[in-house]
Amino acid sequence: MRTSIFVLSIIIFLLFSVISISYAQDAPEVSEQGKEVYEESCAHCHGVEGRGDGSAAENLLPRPRDFTRGLYKIRSTESGQLPTDKDLFDIITIGMPGSSMPGWETSLSADDRWEVVSYIKTFYEGFKENETPPKQISLDGKIPYSEESVEIGKFFYTQFACFECHGNAGRGDGTSAPTLQDEWGFKSWPANLTENWNFRGGSSTEDIYKRFIGGIAGSAMPMFEDASFGLSVEQAQRYAQLENKVEMTDAEDEEFNQLDENMGNAYDILDMMTEGIANDEQKQKHAEAMKVFQEKSWHIANYVKSLAPEKRPEPAIGKNVLRSQYTVDTLPTIDDAVWDTLEASYFPLVGQIIVEPRQFNPTIDSVNVKSFYNDTEVAFLFIWDDRTNNTEEQETEDFGKTFVDAIAIQFPVKVPQDPTAPKPYFLWGGKKAVYLWQWKASAVNSVTELTAKGITNAEIQEVQGDIQAESKYTDGQYRLWVKRALKTDDKKDLQIEQGVFVPIAFSVWDGANGDIDTKRVISSWYSFVLEPVPSSRRFIYPPLVALLSLGILVGLRGFVQRRNT
Amino acid sequence: MRKPSLFTICFVIFVASWIFLRYIVGSLISVPIPNSVIVMYMALILIAILVHISVEDSRLSEFLRPIIETLVDENKKVRRIVLVVLIPLFMLGYTYTNIAQKASPPGDPRDAHPSPPLELTYKDEVIEDVENPYRHLEKDNPEEFKSHVENGRRVYYDNCFYCHGDHLDGQGHFANALNPLPANFQDPGIIPNFQESFFFWRISKGGPGLPKEGTPWNSAMPIWEDHLDKEEIWDVILFLSEYTGYSYREVGH
Known part of the structure; x- marks a missing residue:
């Protein structure tokens, strides 16, 4: 008897501790501490009154969240719902990759973070009115990642018209991409789905799923709508197949109409559901259709997941340094399949914020480079993502003022003889000059040689050497191929020798982002080498x-x- | 179980020492020991082993016994054949990887905190104060001191946090593309080791103002005297120590 009382009391104790833990999920009462932490750590971006207008806000894109509207991008809750306290806590803890919001786990205690959650909720009345907890997105029925699921997801990516903003290859280069704005009227670029390290709400399949089931509030990313509502995965694919047929047989015609009718019925039931007049059978049907919709969404989530590498590539330093590979043959041209045999070297880029005008809100993340050389020449392939192809300066109502896309590849004129020898200043040189290849989208198949002694002090070389160039823009990506002789007669040119590490740096301009002159993205000095032929x-x-x-x-x-x- | 032979013991000690130096010490101090140092230690250990086994004749012959047995004994044939195959194969692989190794890029020897010039200047104006002119307010007028710190905070978030980060830890959202990385003010080796005048110099002259040993051509630190006035620079210096809780090295120390 005694033991059973003992056991019972332990069970009760455990139950209580579980309950108190789940209570701790919710933010505490608003306190002076929350306000203090907020003003110390958050206000300089989010503003003292939570309007997202702190002193640093102007130079940030995406802008710091305006807490007074109750629109939160990253939520675990359904469309139109407020976030849970835990959602807010998680964002503060983890931060938002690809934006200027860092994670605060290291500098604020969990207690402080909860206090801040309570405090930022006071900026929006809606949190007070809302007594019932927000409805969370169910993650039931997750479809595990597989090649097959990715294929199905690809189909629905097209059918749900994701490409209109995110582009055919997912690089955020859809036709509507340049026109998008958020609720506050600020430019809002669709995510480049091939760079998932920049996904604000995380890059797991579940994160991706939540983003399109719940939408990204305040942005142009809506809650998803099923473009083939009421049809199963197979039926939806069949429907699209028939729809694209020029001529249908009678049987096919009938099949098509049947599918069309199914869809119509599903939408009718949806209407009745919203009006609240659906009967039990209809409710059942609706629940089934929603289940299929979730299934389709999981397939899309898997497809989006498949577009990006596992993690952000390592920068081209140390063992990842750019090594030009030797070939005895003539060098490959831009479309040669042999380029696919090389792994690209990854050069992250950053806004130029040293010299006015500056670029605080870069849109280009990186440039990838591959290279081959033979006994006399070297060829490079420069690859970078740019959501728009701007070939001339323009001013339109839709897009505002845009400039020409461009890239410049920078080398020293003379390669430093030893590691301690001075290099030219990384930002287009200074006292020591740099040698540049400049390419602009207005002249796609030519590269101009420049000599620069400073970012505002560049001149076109009088003698333009024999440099071949070719470029292509496809699905939000530029590929620029450049070929030059290893040795030239021009004293202002870089002379390239096998086995010698040559400093290299980049400047890239996205015309649609207002990049021109000093406003651009840049890299610091890296290096490349013509990899010596392995010794016999x-x-x-x-x-x-x-x-x-x-x-x-x-x-x-x-x-x-x-x-x- | 048989007691391990003297040879086995020596062999195990030798290999274990190498693993300890190469992998364990490296991960403990987070910087691997240079190969040349490891070779030196290993040579010492080898000499110690040789001395140990050659002190007495009996010990030497005990040490050599398993080697000789392996070389000639009829019932050690299997072991012999295995070693005769493995040792040359190992040498083959070892020399091949050494010869086929790719050239590594030159390191960038850089002194992150070189000595400042003898004269502290802002643009061309010589600054006589080596102390922060607003530091005394901390005692004399705390209210006014606070307003300087607040101004420093504004300056920091308007200009510095893109690279040096929200937490002043050098992890701003622009930091990952920079080489060298932005300074981490939370590092206990930064603020306490330098006077405020050193910070004033580094901020106002930026990367290009570094002496040669600081590789001025690599640093993305702007020349802030072009953008900020003197008071703003002194204020942001106050903010850095207020936020992190570290004190600058005092003048004369």
Whole structure:
């Protein structure tokens, strides 16, 4: 008896602790502490009154959240719902990748973060009125990642018209991309789905799923609507197949009409559901259709997940340094499949904020580079994502003022002889000059040689060497191919030697983002090398050493044997 | 179980020492020990082993016994054949990887905190104060001191936090593309080691104002005297220590 009372009290105790833990999920009462932490750590971006208008806000894109509207992008709740306290807590803890919101786990205690959650909720009345907890998105029925699911997801990506903003290849280059604005009238670019390290709400399949089930409030990203509501995955695919047929047989025609009718019925039921007049059978049907919609959404989430690498590539330093590969043949042209055999070197880029006018809100993340060389020439392939193809300066009502897209590849004129020798200043040189290849989208197949002694002090070289260039813009991505002789007669040119590490840096301009002159994205100095042809010694010495060690072993045995006798 | 032979013990000690130096110490101090240092230590250990086994004749012969047995004994044939195959193969692989190794890019020897020039200047104006002219307010007029710190906070978030970060830890949203990385003011080796005048110099002259050993061509730190006035620079210096809780090195220390 006693033991059972003891056990019972333990169970009760455990239950209570579980309950108190779940209570702790909710933010505490508003306190002076929350206000203090907010004003110390948050107000300089989000503003003292939470309007997203702190002193740093002007130079940030996306803008800091305006808490007075109750529109929260990253939520675990359904469309139109407020976030849960835990959602707000998580954002503060983890931060928002790709924006200027860092995670605060290291500098604010969990207690402080909860206090801030309570405090920012006071900026919006809606949180007080809302007594019932917001409805959370169910993650039931998750479809595991598979090639098959990715294929189905790709189909619905097209059918749900995701490409209109995010582009065919997911690079955020859809036709409506340049026109998008958020609720506050600020420019809002659709996400480049191939760079998932910039996803504000995280890059797991669940995160992606939540973003389009719940929408991204305040942005142009809506809650998803099922473009084939009421149809199963197979039916939706069949429907699209028939829809694209030029001529249908009678049977097909009938099938098509049947599918069309199913869809119509599903929408009718949806209307009745919203009016609240649906009967039990209709409710059942609606629930089924919603389940299929969720299934389709999981497939899309898997497809979006498949578009990006596992993690952000490592920058081209150390073992990832750009190594131009030797080939005895003529160098590959821009479309040669042999480029696919090389792994690209990744050069992250950053807004130029040193010299006015500055670029605080860059749109270009990085440039990827591959290279081959032979005995006389070197060829490079520069690849970078840009959501729009701006080939001339323009001013339109829709897009505002835009400039020409461009890239400049920078080298020193003279390669420093040893690691301690000075290089030119990384921002287009200074006292020491840099040698540049400048390409502009207004002249797609030519590169101009420049010499610069400072970011505002560049001039076109009088003697333009024989540099071949070709470029292509497809699905939100530029590919620029450049080929030049290793040695030239021009003293202002870089001379390239095998095995010598040459400093290299980049400037890239996105015309649609207002980039021109000093307003651009830049990199610091990196280096590249014409990878020496592997020495043939590697086939001679190792076998010799192996033979020698074998000889020593045999000799040793002979020696010992002789001594023993 | 048989007691391990002297040879086995020496062999295990030798290999274990190498693993300890190469992997364990490296991960403890988070910087791997240079190869040359490891070679030196290993040579010492080898000498110690040799001394140990050669002190007595009996010990030497005990040490050599398993080697000789392996080389000639009829019932150690399997072991012998395995070693005769493995040792040359190992040498083959080892020499091959050494020869085929790719050239590594030159390191960038950089002194992150070089000595400041003898004369502190703002643009061309010589600054006589080596102390922060607003520091005394901390005692004399706390209210006014607070307003300077607040102004410093504004300056920081308007200009610095893109690279040096919200937490002053050098992890701003622009930091990942920079090399060298922005300074981390939360590092206990930064603020307490320098006087406020050093910070004034580094901020006003930026990357290009560094001496050669600081590789001025690499640093993305702007020349802030072009954008900020003197008071703003002194104020942001106050803010850095207020936020992190570290005190600058005092003048004369």
